[in-house]
Amino acid sequence: MREKADKYTEFVSRGFGKDLAKRLGLPQPVILRRYSPKAPLLEGPVLVLGQGAGADGVAKVLLDWHQDVRRHATPKEKLGAIVVVLDELEHPEQLSATMLTVGAALRDLNKNARVVTISRPAATSDAPAVAAARNGIDGIVRSLAKELRAGATANGILLANGLAANAASAISALRFFLSGRSAFVDGQFLTASSAGSQDQPDWEKPLKGSIAVVTGAARGIGAAIARTLARDGATVIAVDVPAAGDHLAAVANEIRGTALQLDITNPDAGQRILDHAVQRYGRLDIVVHNAGITRDKLLANMDNAKWDSVIAVNIASQLRMNETFLASPDFATNPRIISVASTSGIAGNRGQTNYAASKAGVMGMVRSTAPLLAERGGTVNAVAPGFIETDMTAKIPFATREVARRLNSLQQGGRPIDVAEAIAFFAQPAAAGVTANVLRVCGQNLVGQ
Numbered sequence: 452m453r454e455k456a457d458k459y460t461e462f463v464s465r466g467f468g469k470d471l472a473k474r475l476g477l478p479q480p481v482i483l484r485r486y487s488p489k490a491p492l493l494e495g496p497v498l499v500l501g502q503g504a505g506a507d508g509v510a511k512v513l514l515d516w517h518q519d520v521r522r523h524a525t526p527k528e529k530l531g532a533i534v535v536v537l538d539e540l541e542h543p544e545q546l547s548a549t550m551l552t553v554g555a556a557l558r559d560l561n562k563n564a565r566v567v568t569i570s571r572p573a574a575t576s577d578a579p580a581v582a583a584a585r586n587g588i589d590g591i592v593r594s595l596a597k598e599l600r601a602g603a604t605a606n607g608i609l610l611a612n613g614l615a616a617n618a619a620s621a622i623s624a625l626r627f628f629l630s631g632r633s634a635f636v637d638g639q640f641l642t643a644s645s646a647g648s649q650d651q652p653d654w655e656k657p658l659k660g661s662i663a664v665v666t667g668a669a670r671g672i673g674a675a676i677a678r679t680l681a682r683d684g685a686t687v688i689a690v691d692v693p694a695a696g697d698h699l700a701a702v703a704n705e706i707r708g709t710a711l712q713l714d715i716t717n718p719d720a721g722q723r724i725l726d727h728a729v730q731r732y733g734r735l736d737i738v739v740h741n742a743g744i745t746r747d748k749l750l751a752n753m754d755n756a757k758w759d760s761v762i763a764v765n766i767a768s769q770l771r772m773n774e775t776f777l778a779s780p781d782f783a784t785n786p787r788i789i790s791v792a793s794t795s796g797i798a799g800n801r802g803q804t805n806y807a808a809s810k811a812g813v814m815g816m817v818r819s820t821a822p823l824l825a826e827r828g829g830t831v832n833a834v835a836p837g838f839i840e841t842d843m844t845a846k847i848p849f850a851t852r853e854v855a856r857r858l859n860s861l862q863q864g865g866r867p868i869d870v871a872e873a874i875a876f877f878a879q880p881a882a883a884g885v886t887a888n889v890l891r892v893c894g895q896n897l898v899g900q
């Protein structure tokens with residue numbers, strides 16, 4: 452789907468602006484391919500590289516999705532994607548044959564193409580050569596993502612616990628990475644730790660019949676999450692503070708959901724959400740903790756109010772609500788929790804010790820909540836956005852904003868929809884084997900790991 456990009460990206464995307472940027476060596480971001488239910492999964496054939504049952508299984512899945520699959524590159528044929536299956540890797544010396552084939556095919560990639568690796572995570576129990584080979588993929592994907600141009604991305608899937616390359620959860624991650632849903636995800640990995648649901652997924656309405664709550668849904672990223680979950684078939688309870696009541700009602704009406712005016716720092720917020728969900732819909736399936744605030748100050752100038760309010764809204768409320776949800780029989784059938792973190796919680800940010808504490812805290816919470824959710828067949832994950840074009844980032848002074856916006860491999864800011872798509876992916880039944888992940892939606896921001 453073609454969306455309006457920022458003014459600079461529009462300017463350098465065609466005609467005079469394009470020529471000028473090229474001549475002056477200025478950044479040339481392209482308008483990213485974003486998901487639309489009617490658009491094809493990929494623009495062009497997909498080249499599947501790698502030998503063995505893993506690669507064959509993945510090629511078969513792609514054929515079942517009616518993709519144009521190639522097992523060998525045809526010189527000069529334009530490609531929509533390259534999928535590299537390296538699940539049998541045992542030594543770094545085995546990398547060259549496949550990776551140099553990838554390299555030779557890169558020139559034939561279409562705009563907004565995808566490169567996706569499927570491999571195994573390195574573990575301390577692996578033989579050193581095996582661990583070296585497996586960890587090598589990490590360096591390859593992160594470097595290749597920085598080399599690709601024209602909106603193309605490189606991402607990887609890690610098959611934990613001996614999972615097959617065509618396990619349902621790995622395939623759901625593959626579809627996410629190939630599609631326009633992952634437009635602003637670059638240089639990242641998703642780990643699939645169990646096979647997940649074997650039911651035939653409904654890729655167009657994956658959340659059909661699900662009941663979801665989204666906090667901070669009156670505007671910005673939260674409103675985009677609410678709209679995206681509804682687009683994918685969920686019934687959405689939109690939560691925000693009473694002061695945002697009008698906007699909240701507008702979002703809820705637009706998506707035929709319900710609005711719940713609530714400050715999530717209230718001690719009974721979790722129970723109020725559950726009561727609302729149960730009264731109206733009989734249960735709750737998906738929780739999206741999106742509401743968040745910033746109160747930036749250098750630590751030397753920080754005061755109690757700024758510190759405490761950020762911790763209260765961004766992390767303490769989530770911990771308390773999760774406790775309530777996990778104790779309830781009404782949140783028990785394949786439940787999903789997805790939290791919005793931030794790259795500030797990974798890389799740190801000047802003036803944001805309080806915010807980074809809360810967002811790094813969210814990631815810690817997600818990892819240790821995963822076993823509790825697993826007991827009831829559920830998952831918990833976090834999405835860490837980088838620079839996203841919202842009211843929050845529009846307030847940043849022009850020069851600082853322009854730098855922050857371009858400092859990533861895609862040379863542009865992301866859109867609220869990009870964060871929303873990642874959240875909708877984690878909520879899908881097909882992603883039932885994907886848990887305890889922190890997925891950055893940051894265009895491979897140059898800060899952080």
Ligand code: NAI
Nearest residue numbers: 667669671672691692714715741742743793836839841843
């Ligand atoms: P925003 O400020 O536009 O929207 C946040 C919403 O949360 C508002 O509607 C607000 O009323 C609501 N909210 C705040 N406190 C609340 C409370 N106590 N109870 C209920 N609702 C409350 O922010 P934006 O940009 O949409 O951010 C959403 C999330 O994404 C936040 O967690 C933020 O930290 C995170 N994020 C945003 C990034 C960006 O570039 N915009 C980057 C990284 C993370």
